[in-house]
Amino acid sequence: MAVSEHSAYGPQPVDLDRCIHCGLCLNACPTYRELGLEMDSPRGRIYQMVQVSNGAAITPSYMEHIGLCLACRGCESACPSGVRYGRMVEGARAAIEAKVERGWLAGRARHFLFAHVLPSRAALTAAGTLVYLYEASGAKALLRAAARLKLFGRLGDLAQLAPSAEPPFFFREIGRTFPARGVRRYRVAFLAGCVANVLFARLNEATVRVLQRNGCEVVVPEGQGCCGALHVHAGLREEARKLARRNIDAVTAGEFHVILTNAAGCGSTLKEYGELLAEDPVYAKKAAEFAACMMDITEFLAAIELSRDMGPVDAAVTYQDSCHLAHGQRIRTAPRQLLAMVPGLTFREMPASDICCGSAGVYNIERSEMAMRILAHKMESVNSSGARIVATANPGCILQLQAGVRLHGSGQRVMHVVEILDLAYRNFR
Ligand code: SF4
Ligand code: SF4
CATH class of the missing domain: 1.10.1060.10 (Alpha-helical ferredoxin)
Structure with a gap:
């Protein structure tokens, strides 16, 4: 047999x-x-x-x-x-x-990324600094221009996807507590991600500001790190378990009303910690409690009484459902509800908004040809909406859609839903 x-x-x-x-x-x-x-x-x-x-x-x-x-x-x-x-x-x-047995180099590179880069603040800071220098030196702009002339084939696609680092990195805020503005209504723990600390430092800051505006004391717990989502998707469940234990140790459930993430891809895995550690005699209960306390930022903000001290954001906005929010967490209404609260904003639904944009973790790097085909179709939907801002709820989707705008768009701006709320609060007079 x-x-x-x-x-x-x-x-x-x-x-x-x-x-x-x-x-x-x-x-x-x-x-x-x-x-x-x-x-x-x-x-x-x-x-x-x-x-x-x-x-x-x-x-x-x-x-x-x-x-x-x-x-x-x-x-x-x-x-x-x-x-x-x-x-x-x-x-x-x-x-x-x-x-599977990978070639020596491919195996080492993969191991290095998953075991030594994603979980390490020092390695991510070093990588972020290199990305920043690459951009500041003008090499990135040059490569992108060459890619537009189709000089590099598949490598050109990767040049379009290359992210921008955002110093000062958000790592410096880890361990800090930000007080609520006005009366404290909630005490929340914010998980800032791994790569997001260097590539989306401004988004993380905007997230903290929006929470503070809404009566939240925001704790960014020391000891937190990569959630393990990329590891789970790559089939590295044991490595993901190690990372899950680290986050559970960093955030004692019960001390907070809620644990929050602004990354739908991470949230989907963080909500599944109970399942991931179900067989762990020490962590099974703690993991289930942690998962029960976990919420996506849009889910949380739509559930509380949101401050309406917003100024206008006069723009047509469309929304791309992040797969791990719409399909993984079944959250579709909350982000749209939040956008509808912003004065001046005109919402334009795009066709097939819940079809993947092709980002999918590191898929767009590993499988760039298919990712780019999917992205081209996604951009047809975005363009047909006539919107000037594309909102979404996941950093990975933001990078992919930004590449889509560069390749097929008409100068649309890509923003996280929380960044649009932050803009509305900052426009308040
Ligand atoms: S074919 Fe697709 S939709 Fe039908 S049961 Fe199987 S997975 Fe579900
Ligand atoms: S690519 Fe297709 S099979 Fe794979 S998760 Fe998405 S819908 Fe399902």
Whole structure:
């Protein structure tokens, strides 16, 4: 009898059995929309997972179809049968990760990124400084200009995606407590992310300001770090568990009304810490309490009585649903509700706003060709809305959409919903 190559890591039979092969998820899947291939649809991928679960070998073709999935979970929202596709694909990737032998260089580079860069403030600060110097030296602008002339092929796409570092980095605020403006109504813990501390320092500052405006004492707990979302998506669950324990130790649930993140991709994983550590005898209970206390910033702000001391933001704004907010956390109304509260703002819904923009963690770097195809279609939707600001709720989507504007847009500004609220508060006279 063949032994399943998924065995200890792969998707569980109870999840695989849920798929009734109806195909209702196909049109919600960005890779199926691009390629029209069953094997690159959710149903096709589940079929392949079942084969491997029943003893078929993990082949390069299987790895390719699973690797091309964005883990956007659009299929979960579309599925009438409650298929938990997100955790199935994470399991499939964990099984691949356990089996696959990468080349020495690729393996070392990957290990270095996940084990030594993302979890380390020193490494992220050094990387952020290099990014800043690259931009300040003019090399970035030069490369982008060359990329526009199609001189570098696929590398040119990556040049469009290259982020900007934002010194001073938000790491300097970790460990600080920011008082509420006016009467304190809530005490909240803010998790500032990992890469976001260097690439989205201004967004993190705006988040703190908006919370303070709304009666929150904001604690940025010392000891916090990378949430492990990228590790989970890459199939590195054990490494993700280590990071989860570190964050749980940093934030004692119960001391705060709520724990907040402004990154939908992180929030989705942070809310699943209970599941991630369910088998851990020491952390299982603490992880469940932590997860129960976790909220996305838009979810929280829409749930409280929001200060209306806002000035006008006179612009047409459209909203791109971040996959891990809309599909992972089932939050669609809150960001739109917040935008509707901003005076002067005209909201314009774009078509297919909940189809992935192609960002998907590091997918746009690893799979830039597919990511760019998906982005081109996304920008057709953005452009058709006529909006001048594209709002979203996840830093990764911001970077991808900024690249989209550079390649296919008409100078639209890309902002986090919280940055628009911050702007409205700052416009108040
Ligand atoms: S997670 Fe996204 S890309 Fe992957 S199968 Fe589902 S809809 Fe398609
Ligand atoms: S919608 Fe759900 S049940 Fe139907 S094919 Fe897709 S994953 Fe399977």
